[in-house]
Amino acid sequence: MTTLAIVGGDCLRPDGTVERADVLIDKSTGEILEIGEDFSADETLEATDCLVTPGFVNGHTHVAMTLLRGYADDKPLDAWLSEDIWPAEAALSAEDVRAGTELGLLEFIKGGVTGFADMYFEVSEIAAAVEEAGLRARLGHGIVTVGKDEADARADAQESLDVAREFDGAADGRISTAFMPHSLTTVSQEILEEFVPKARADGIPVHYHANETTDEVHPVVEAQGVRPLEYADDVGMLEPDDFVAHGVHLNEREIELLAETGTGVIHCPASNMKLASGMAPIQELLDAGATVGLGTDGAASNNDLSMLDEARDAAMLGKLAANDASAVPAEAVVEMLTRGSADAIGLESGRLEVGGVADLAVIDLEAPHLTPRHDLVSHLTYAAAASDVRHTICDGQVLMRDRVVQTLDEAAVRRRATEHAAAVLERVA
């Protein structure tokens, strides 16, 4: 057994309390062995004046979209996708997706993210980058069938199923998968009715964008005569392992359905604000008992991949949406940031506890904006930034030590991404 000790820090425990303790990790199994004091270990990470927290889990993203960061801003979802993003994505090669993914994973590690769910294409490249970077992920091929003939639509759906089967368990079990129809309006009913049962039969979860904008709600109501999530339920897309992104425009019945079925909801506040999609009813979802996590969505609608920014946005927007300053408090946000997202997307992480997986972030508290230290849960939600993360650990392995990423060459990744982004734009022009 090879061990790693994180020493000198304060630990954020699953009940929200903070206690002074060291953490002993078995590097060979990636498990937390003990939380206490005076451990001898093969390797040490210094955490004096730091907060040791569960690693942050980004419950919904399109990580390779880092290449399109700043490419198209200040438009609503439909125009942004159809006028700018989809034409640019049509020009992306597998190598571009790899370069954009590596850049995104670098940003994740530097911001304390240890796990994420991703919907995109060229998933073999994304899986290879995840394996190299050392992160944990649920990956899937996103299906869009609008504008495609039947053969192409079925091929796209089949690819999503094949990818989910092929990559489940990859990277020593750090990669899991899902069947990923893009949304209830961009994938036909025929495809959903044919393929969702096939995913279900293989125990593959389903992930999709739902109720993001009113433009996504009205066509479903018109065509089906029911609300989008009632339709999703009818086609078998609300099960305990399933998770939806956004859930902005939900009525009471849909909130109830999400909670009753145990379907996870990934709240993406920055993307919802930037695209002016609306304000998700997060306090209502929490009150109903739904499993709620946080996600950045892609870097082209955010425009960064900082989960600490997302935490602050979730708290602020949650209060505004509820017209209540006590809504979506810091404790609820930290829960969404860690085990809420992990539970929603089905990752075994999000808790700093003995026997749990050692997916951790160590936050340096020696900064003016984190002084004084009345309440570290408050600081995580309202004041800490990605640049305050000092070390990142996933599956017991140190991915970043003293802000130096160990698994990726930062300069090379940034250089490659810059080159690929420029080449894509030239092709699109």
Ligand SMILES: CSC[C@H]1O[C@@H](n2cnc3c(O)ncnc32)[C@H](O)[C@@H]1O
């Ligand atoms: C077919 S792969 C996934 C697909 O989703 C697009 N996308 C990025 N952000 C959003 C969003 O907020 N709502 C809906 N779709 C989004 C991405 O560009 C890919 O094409």
Ligand SMILES: [Zn+2]
């Ligand atoms: Zn998305």
